[in-house]
Amino acid sequence: MPDVGDLVTARLTVSPADATTQAALVVTLPDGSILTPVVTGTDNGAVWTAPVVYTMAGVWRLSWTVTGTGASVEHELVSVAPTPGVTTTRSYATTTDLANYLRAAPPVDAAHLLEGASRMLDARVLQYCRYDVTTDGLPSDAAVAAAIGRAVCAQVAWWGEVGDSVGAAGAGYGSVSIGSVSLGGSTSTSTDGAGSAARQIAPQVWDELRSPALHGLLVLGAVAVSW
The missing domain is CATH 1.10.246 (Serum Albumin; Chain A, Domain 1)
Structure with a gap:
């Protein structure tokens, strides 16, 4: 799981692919804002990469759109953890x-x-x-x-x-019935x-x-x- 501040290389493999294959990446941040990183293609359109910096904690969505040979839409959800050890609320002790x-x-x-x-x-x-x-x-x-x-x-x-x-050790859930199972x-x-x-x-x-x-x-x- 990446942390806030991590720089990663988003990667997409397309098959089949040829010179007509093109890919674009749209990144949706946890707050709903949008990024469109610069995408680079190699191996005659078979491999596409883009740099992504995770600037905030939460769930990010990476959406690839491929046109030409191998046309498709791919989505990936990435959970990003807060910077370790950083306090977000008041604490009376360090x-x-x-x-x-x-x-x-x-x-x-x-x-x-x-x-x-x-x-x-x-x-x-x-x-x-x-x-x-x-x-x-x-x-x-x-x-x-x-x-x-x-x-x-x-x-x-x-x-x-x-x-x-x-x-958690003291929380109960009572009796639950699901169909014939109790x-x-x-x-x-x-x-x-x-x-x-x-x-x-x-x-x-x-x-x-x-x-x-x-x-x-x-x-x-x-x-x-x-x-």
Whole structure:
């Protein structure tokens, strides 16, 4: 699977082919915009190539149109991955923070996990807390920022311990019937993964946010404490 930024050579083989064979390539980007790369033919019209640079993540469509001998239309879908390690949403901790917290090398998807943990704590803990923030909504006090960063790292470490970061282990599907076939669901009554350990707030999160050093700087709300 290519990543954003990769330069590839799109290739089409035509058979049969001769001097009348011509090919054109239209590339449709994930956002719907269109590119028409310069196409080069070799082997008397049997092989056609064009350079393509994948500039954004998503599904690209490469559409070849062949005229003359071997006339045809060919489509190829290419899934392009984001640049590895690039964060796209707010995170309260860096991969360096996580490495220092774990005292070990972080997983290669650490940036993604930290983003997920930050969103989870935002929704389930931090929105019920009181602390001073910057205009970007980030903690303005260095001690509070560091504690929240450690709490996010603690959540990621918890996911590593339970072997699940999305709650898939706790999601059930109930009973399903397809014609004469009946499938029994899992024993969990949850359909959103809430029964999974991955959807629990890690105990160490509370340890970080209840640190005496945060007295007067960060106040935990009653709802957050009861979770």
